[in-house]
Amino acid sequence: xxEAQHTTTSxxxxxxxxxxxxxxxxxxxxxxxxxxxxxxxxxxxxxNTGLFGTxxxxxxxxxxxxxxxxxxxxxxxxxxxxxxxVADASHLDPDEQEELYAHYSRYITSGxxxxxxxxxxxxxxxxxxxxxxxxxxxxGDVNRHGTVGHDTSGPTxxxxxxRSEEQLNVGTQRVEAGRARLRKxxxxxxxxxxxxxxxxxxxxxxxxxxxxxxxxxxxxxEISEEEHEVVLHAERPVVETEAVPVERVRLGTETVTEQxxxxxxxxxxxxxxxxxxxxxxxxxx
Numbered sequence: 001x002x003e004a005q006h007t008t009t010s011x012x013x014x015x016x017x018x019x020x021x022x023x024x025x026x027x028x029x030x031x032x033x034x035x036x037x038x039x040x041x042x043x044x045x046x047x048n049t050g051l052f053g054t055x056x057x058x059x060x061x062x063x064x065x066x067x068x069x070x071x072x073x074x075x076x077x078x079x080x081x082x083x084x085x086v087a088d089a090s091h092l093d094p095d096e097q098e099e100l101y102a103h104y105s106r107y108i109t110s111g112x113x114x115x116x117x118x119x120x121x122x123x124x125x126x127x128x129x130x131x132x133x134x135x136x137x138x139x140g141d142v143n144r145h146g147t148v149g150h151d152t153s154g155p156t157x158x159x160x161x162x163r164s165e166e167q168l169n170v171g172t173q174r175v176e177a178g179r180a181r182l183r184k185x186x187x188x189x190x191x192x193x194x195x196x197x198x199x200x201x202x203x204x205x206x207x208x209x210x211x212x213x214x215x216x217x218x219x220x221x222e223i224s225e226e227e228h229e230v231v232l233h234a235e236r237p238v239v240e241t242e243a244v245p246v247e248r249v250r251l252g253t254e255t256v257t258e259q260x261x262x263x264x265x266x267x268x269x270x271x272x273x274x275x276x277x278x279x280x281x282x283x284x285x
Contacts (some may be wrong), residue, residue, distance in 0.1 A: 021076040165268030199234030
């Protein structure tokens with residue numbers, strides 16, 4: 001892993017880097033590099049943050065260093081996101097520079113360096129990267145016009161101008177939306193069941209004396225006292241419980257697709273024609 005302090009004069013070295021804080025916490029991706037025309041040294045960058053990286057926050061390069069694929073800034077994510085917003089990202093006027101310096105100077109202990117001091121009349125050349133991709137636009141050496149790379153538009157190329165615009169790249173991310181669980185518990189309820197029961201009752205049976213039973217009738221004494229006892233029986237209900245399986249229950253999931261609208265800010269370039277645009281004029285013979 002290589003490490004380089006902020007001494008480079010080539011803006012393309014910052015393109016494609018990931019901006020991180022001192023604690024290596026990711027802040028965003030480097031979006032634009034601003035070069036001071038007086039010194040030719042990059043002074044500022046913008047870091048793309050927010051949803052889809054559509055928010056640009058200005059950060060001074062003072063105190064930063066390149067570490068591998070990361071640009072380590074001396075500021076944390078909250079400090080960068082709280083930086084004053086610039087209305088026109090293509091140019092930093094002196095008031096906006098001073099407002100930004102006032103914000104970041106509270107977190108710089110070493111004070112402002114020469115690379116952080118900007119001439120009030122200085123213009124800045126901007127180097128763009130494409131938001132949402134790993135492709136950089138305009139990588140190359142800085143030419144005498146302060147531009148980077150060899151695009152098909154600009155003062156160093158042909159007579160055509162390329163108009164670009166940003167597009168929203170929308171995707172989906174699977175996240176945990178909730179949880180469901182099965183829980184089994186015991187409840188007690190009353191049940192009534194009708195059960196037939198039987199019992200014995202005493203019934204007196206009388207039979208006349210016949211030849212068949214005469215011997216039994218005369219077998220005892222003629223006159224005597226006797227007792228006969230009969231045991232009576234009865235049934236009573238007996239209740240007991242038995243656990244038996246009745247069903248099995250499980251949780252399942254199903255995917256439901258719905259439409260959601262996503263809104264984001266995109267930028268596009270407009271081309272205006274200035275000067276005399278009258279064409280096709282001729283002289284009469």
